[in-house]
Amino acid sequence: MASNLAGRVSPVSAGTRRERKATAVGWLIGPALLLFALFFLLPLGVLGVMAFLSGNPVNAPAVHFTLRHFERFFGDDLYPEALWATLRIGFLTTLAALLLGYPLAHLMARAHSRIGHALLLMGVIAPMLTGIVVRTFAWMTLLQDRGVINTMLVALGVTEKPLKLMYNEFGTIVALTHIYVPFMVLTLAGVIGRVDERLEEAARSLGATRWRAFREVTLPLSLPGILAGSLLVFALSISAYVTPFLMGGTDVLTLPMLIYQQVSSSFNPNFAGALGLILLAVSLAVVIAYNKVLAGLAGEGA
Amino acid sequence: MRAKVGLGAIAYFGLNGAILFFLLAPIAIVSVFAVNPTPYISFPPVGFTLVWFAKFFANPDFINALWLSLKVAAAVLVLSMLIGATAALALARGNLPGARLATALFMSPLMLPAILTGLALFQIYLLAGIGRPIWGLVMGHTVVAVPYVIRTTLAVLHNFDRRLEEAAAALGANPVRVFVEVTLPLIRPGVIAGGIFAFIVSFDQFPVSLFLVVPKGETLPVVLFNYMKFDLDGAIAAASMVSIALALSVVILLEWIIGLRAYLKL
Numbered sequence: 244m245a246s247n248l249a250g251r252v253s254p255v256s257a258g259t260r261r262e263r264k265a266t267a268v269g270w271l272i273g274p275a276l277l278l279f280a281l282f283f284l285l286p287l288g289v290l291g292v293m294a295f296l297s298g299n300p301v302n303a304p305a306v307h308f309t310l311r312h313f314e315r316f317f318g319d320d321l322y323p324e325a326l327w328a329t330l331r332i333g334f335l336t337t338l339a340a341l342l343l344g345y346p347l348a349h350l351m352a353r354a355h356s357r358i359g360h361a362l363l364l365m366g367v368i369a370p371m372l373t374g375i376v377v378r379t380f381a382w383m384t385l386l387q388d389r390g391v392i393n394t395m396l397v398a399l400g401v402t403e404k405p406l407k408l409m410y411n412e413f414g415t416i417v418a419l420t421h422i423y424v425p426f427m428v429l430t431l432a433g434v435i436g437r438v439d440e441r442l443e444e445a446a447r448s449l450g451a452t453r454w455r456a457f458r459e460v461t462l463p464l465s466l467p468g469i470l471a472g473s474l475l476v477f478a479l480s481i482s483a484y485v486t487p488f489l490m491g492g493t494d495v496l497t498l499p500m501l502i503y504q505q506v507s508s509s510f511n512p513n514f515a516g517a518l519g520l521i522l523l524a525v526s527l528a529v530v531i532a533y534n535k536v537l538a539g540l541a542g543e544g545a
Numbered sequence: 546m547r548a549k550v551g552l553g554a555i556a557y558f559g560l561n562g563a564i565l566f567f568l569l570a571p572i573a574i575v576s577v578f579a580v581n582p583t584p585y586i587s588f589p590p591v592g593f594t595l596v597w598f599a600k601f602f603a604n605p606d607f608i609n610a611l612w613l614s615l616k617v618a619a620a621v622l623v624l625s626m627l628i629g630a631t632a633a634l635a636l637a638r639g640n641l642p643g644a645r646l647a648t649a650l651f652m653s654p655l656m657l658p659a660i661l662t663g664l665a666l667f668q669i670y671l672l673a674g675i676g677r678p679i680w681g682l683v684m685g686h687t688v689v690a691v692p693y694v695i696r697t698t699l700a701v702l703h704n705f706d707r708r709l710e711e712a713a714a715a716l717g718a719n720p721v722r723v724f725v726e727v728t729l730p731l732i733r734p735g736v737i738a739g740g741i742f743a744f745i746v747s748f749d750q751f752p753v754s755l756f757l758v759v760p761k762g763e764t765l766p767v768v769l770f771n772y773m774k775f776d777l778d779g780a781i782a783a784a785s786m787v788s789i790a791l792a793l794s795v796v797i798l799l800e801w802i803i804g805l806r807a808y809l810k811l
């Protein structure tokens with residue numbers, strides 16, 4: 244389209260100029276490629292190699308290839324259980340963030356007044372600006388035994404002893420959900436906003452209730468947003484370190500916690516690399532499976 | 546029939562009100578503990594004090610960490626705006642073979658568990674024997690911040706009318722002049738929005754920093770985390786307020802420069 248219009252302006256010279264310009268502008272990708280080659284692809288490649296080495300190749304001369312880090316992982320129940328806990332927390336957080344994020348994203352996408360939209364946006368962005376550590380602190384003050392919620396429950400006589408709301412998986416998931424709902428809302432709001440409202444109106448004028456019009460028109464059309472938002476929240480929550488550490492107490496052990504432990508106290512970067520590679524492989528597998536399931540759902544809906 | 550619709554609307558707005566309360570109340574509660582004088586977290590508040598803010602500003606660990614975080618975030622802001630804007634231009638205008646692949650690569654730090662980016666950088670710095678210098682931390686933050694700049698800039702580039710550039714060229718402007726006088730002003734809001742995103746990503750960055758900081762050279766989130774492992778008092782709440790205030794002033798700056806509505810249209 245743009246090329247047609249350009250052709251009308253000046254058929255020959257515009258064409259050649261554009262091609263020459265194209266190559267020159269193409270070089271601008273250089274800095275980003277260099278950054279990603281040196282500080283992303285190369286390190287990840289090294290991580291993958293380190294996972295199969297017996298030691299640090301720089302200071303240990305007799306380093307050789309080995310599978311023993313992976314044998315260690317599967318040979319001890321502790322590690323597969325940590326992997327399972329990581330995935331469970333990731334799934335439940337994603338599900339909770341989707342259930343809480345969708346209504347808010349819908350409201351935001353359908354808000355017609357500028358002020359209403361801006362206020363909603365501020366309400367969603369304010370928690371994002373607060374930082375993971377601060378938000379985890381907020382949830383600790385809310386959920387601990389002497390925290391806000393337990394103090395109120397005891398004062399109201401709902402319970403005699405404070406409930407165990409944190410230092411377990413429940414508290415971890417609640418805090419993680421709070422942290423990642425804004426990511427879900429922002430991803431979903433853009434997609435729902437692109438679904439033409441007139442489609443829903445057409446369905447309703449043909450006799451569908453508001454709920455049915457939503458369920459059969461807007462919801463299927465927003466599936467790409469659900470997919471994108473869920474994958475983002477899942478990737479973020481299986482990578483979480485601060486929140487499971489502080490909210491989970493001794494009850495929760497996740498893969499990121501094990502990885503940092505290997506680096507900081509056990510000083511075994513090779514085993515840390517193997518743990519990282521396993522986290523990567525499992526998260527990729529989940530992403531691919533999730534994609535297939537949603538693609539199937541979308542096919543049925545059409 | 547009318548009553549039914551009314552009930553649905555009440556449920557819809559009630560549900561959204563409850564969700565907003567869930568999002569905002571925990572942050573509001575932090576401000577209560579920042580000024581509550583009890584030496585441990587307790588509710589309801591019993592008075593008003595600024596002693597926690599005094600404790601925060603008198604603690605050199607906190608202040609040094611705050612400065613380091615601000616310096617790193619400022620460097621990340623500049624670097625990621627330069628690298629991200631040039632990459633977005635090349636992707637949108639360069640007719641590059643494999644542009645889709647390159648875009649996927651540049652976006653992948655958003656989907657890859659950030660803890661792996663941190664671990665991988667830790668390992669390569671270890672093998673290279675360079676220790677954990679501040680520039681290494683800056684590069685780590687830049688890798689996870691650049692995708693935001695590329696995304697916002699690409700969005701602007703896809704939306705704007707390419708005929709503006711072609712008209713300028715047809716009127717005799719050379720490519721450099723077209724770039725400086727037409728392209729650059731048009732993509733500026735996208736680059737600035739992405740840059741501010743990059744600043745916040747760096748300022749609040751935890752998983753990458755965790756692996757790349759040295760003792761006594763930690764960023765604010767890492768220092769706060771280490772403090773919270775042992776102590777849970779108002780100093781953390783005061784530190785939270787300071788860091789929220791800093792982040793909010795960045796957003797107000799953003800609103801002032803380009804308006805929040807443009808910020809959402811990523």
